[in-house]
Structures are given as C-alpha cells and as structure tokens.
Amino acid sequence: MLNFFKKKENKIILYKPVPGKVIDITEAPDEVFSQKYLGDGVAVIPEGNVIAAPCDGTILHIANSLHAVAVGTEEGLEVLIHIGLDTVLLKGKGFTSFVKNGDTVKKGDKLVSFDRSYIEVQGKSLVTPVVITNMSEKVKGITKHKESSTEVLMEVQLK
Secondary structure (H helix, E strand, C coil), rough: CHHHCCCCCEEEEECCCCCEEEEEECCCHHHHHCCCEEEEEEEEEECCEEEEEECCEEEECCCCCCCCCCCEECCEEEEEEEEECCCCCCCCCCCCCCCCCCCCCCCCEEEECCCCCHHHHHEEEECCCEEEEEHHHHHHEEEEEECCCEECCCCEEEC
C-alpha cells in the first residue's frame, strides 16, 4: 500500500552480450584489461558471433574498426564491449555493425557481428572484455556472474 515510500533500487543488470564462458577480467590475456586500466568487469569467451546490447541505452561510441562498442545507460553508466583482443589491427575486416553513434538500443538488440574464422586465422583472440569505464564516478559495487546457465553478466550497484 505504501510502496511509493520505498527507496528505488539503484542497480543496473547487465546481460551477456554474446553466449559463452565468462571469466574474470583479471584472466583476460591482455594487460590493458587484466590490470583494469579501462575499468572493471568480466570477459566472455564467445560461442556465438553476434554482440547484443547488454542493457538498454545509447551507443556512445562505435570504433571505426568496429571491434569495440560503448553503450551508455540512462543512469550514466558506460559499458565497453571489446570484441576480441588486438582486433583493432584488423581495421574493420571481419566485422559488421548494425548501429551508429547516438542510436538508442534495447537489451538484446544486435550491435555488431563478427567472422570468428577470419579473426582466428588472423591470429587474434576472441576473448571479449565487457568493462565499466566510469567506475569511480558511478559504481559502488559489482556482483559478477560466471555461471554459464545465467544470462545475467553483472549486477552493478550505483552510487
């Protein structure tokens, strides 16, 4: 009856952008991610080849080389999805974007597809970090989910 007095839960749920095994970001085979230089999060060893929006938001940035996309939430959280490691060197070959900067997306919308075979033949890792790039400004805590049975990737407690 008096539910309007309840404090709104200040949490954002991020979902897997691609099916696959989840590992902690510290296990990513790239120091930029494993040392959390860009932020904290997890990495997915993808089983699919389509990256979907992990939450509702706006496309803040899609790299010219299409290997990375950043989604911003209404609450101001910034989530970077970096498809593979050293894939910037592929200069967009093997990637197809379905979004552009400024687009509004819903959880599950297709963002980018990638050619797994091409990336692997080029000697690049498919490990896909998903990091929160504005941790210090917005995040109080993160609960990371590594169970393969859940689609929830992280629960982010906002400040």
